[in-house]
Amino acid sequence: MSSRSLVVSQARPQPLDENLISHWLLDRSIAFLNHGSYGATPKVVLEAQTAWRTRIEARPVEQLDRRRDEMLGGAKQAVAQLINAEPKDFGFVTNATGGANAVLRSLQFGRGDELVTTNHVYNAIRQAMRHAADRSGATVIEVKIPLPIASPDVVVDAVTAALTGRTRLVVIDHITSPTAILFPVETIIEACAARGIDVLVDGAHAPGMVDLNVGQLNASYYTANLHKWVCAPKGSAFLWVRPDKQRDIHPNTISHFLGEGLAKEFAWQGTRDITAWLCAKDAIDFMAGFGWDRVRRHNHELATWVQALLTRQWGVDPSTPLDGSMLGSMVTVGLPDNTRRHESTAALQTKLFDRFQIEVPIIDWDDRWWVRASCQVYNTADQYERLGDAVVELTR
Ligand SMILES: Cc1ncc(COP(=O)(O)O)c(C=O)c1O
Secondary structure, three states, X not given: OOOHHHOOOOOOOOOOOOOHHHHEOOOOOOEEOOHHHHOXXXXXXXXXXXXXXXXXXXXXXXXXXXXXXXXXXXXXXXXXXXXXXXXXXXXXXXXXXXXXXXXXXXXXXXXXXXXXXXXXXXXXXXHHHHHHHHHHOOEEEEEOOOOOOOOHHHHHHHHHHOOOXXXXXXXXXXXXXXXXXXXXXXXXXXXXXXXXXXXXXXXXOOEOOEOOOHHHHOOOEEEEEOOOOOOOOOOOEEEEEOHHHHHHOOOOOOOOOOOOOHHHHHHOOOOOOOHXXXXXXXXXXXXXXXXXXXXXXXXXXXXXXXXXXXXXXXXXXXXXXXXXXXOOOEEEEXXXXXXXXXXXXXXXXXXXXXXXXXXXXXXXXXXXXXXXXXXXXXXXXXXXXXXXXXXXXXXX
C-alpha cells in the first residue's frame, strides 16, 4: 500500500467533468489553489464583458444614461435570485471592502461605543473598523477564537460573551479569510437581534460557495463579492441593507441621488465601468450551467478531502471537525513547525510557486503558519497531493 492510500479514508474526489480548466485562461502549468483571493473569470464571461463594453462604447450616453437602469436591472435580477433577496434591497459595489466601508463610514458612532469582531476578521475590514472607531472615540473589540474550533457553538459563545450594553455593531465573517471557516452567522445574528445589536456580515466568499439566503438571514447589512466564487469579473460585489436601515447607508462616493433610496444611490456612483456588475448575470448563468448544487458539493467535498489528506500527511491537527461541517470550498491547514525555518511566509509561498508551480497562500495567523487551499471546479485532487508532497520536501 502506498503511503498516500493510508492518508485519507474518504474517496478521492472526482472532477465534475474532464478538463474544466479549459473554460478559464488559467496557466495549466500552475496548480492554482488560490481561487479565494481574487477569483478567476471564465473565458465566456470575459467575452461577455467585452461585448458589454463594445455596446456601451458605441452609444455611451444612451447606454450609461437612458438605459442604465434597464441594464443593471437584468444583472440585479440574476443576483437577487442567487442570493434570495429583493433587487431593491441591495446595490452593486466594487468589492466587499467597499461594501463594508460604505456601512462603517455611513454610521455615526459615539465615544465609548464598541464595535465587535473576531481575530479571524479580514485585515482590510479590521482597518476600516479602526478608522470608523478612531474618528468617533469608539473602540474595536477583537474577540480571540483560537484554533482548533470544535463546533459552531464555540464561535457563538465567544462572540456573545463580548457583547455589552455599549456594543453598537458586530462585524462577522460568513466564511473567514485567513482560517477559511464557515461561521454560524444565523445564530450570531439572532443573538445580536435579541440584544438590539446590529450586525454587518462580511460574506466576501459566500456567494457561489454556500446556498445563500440573504433576505432571510436578516442581518442589518450583508456585503459580498461576486468576483470570487461566482466568477464574475473583478470589481463585482454587492451591499444588501435591511429595509429599516437603508435611509442611513450611502455609497462611499456620494453622487446625484443622495437621499433618493439605496438602489438609486448605488446605481450611480459617478462615471465608471459598470461591466463587471453587468457580467454578474453572465457569470451566474455560466456557473449555473454545471448546476450550483453540484458545484458547491464538489468544491466542499474536495475541501473536506484536502483537510484530511494534508493533516494526516503533515501530522498536524485539523482546525475544524474533519466532517467538513465548518468548511465551504476552502480549507486552512497548519503547516508543520519546521517550515518556519524559511525566512518568511512570503518566501515560502514564492518557493512553492517557483520550485513546484503551486499558487497557494501561506498565512501567518495567531503565531502560526498556515496554508489555505481553495477548491474550485477546475481543480483536481492530484494538485493537492502535489502540495502535500512539496511541503514535506520543503520541511527537509
Ligand atoms: C473575508 C473577506 N472579506 C473581505 C475581503 C476583501 O475582498 P475585496 O478585496 O474584494 O474587497 C476578502 C478578500 O479576500 C475576504 O476574504
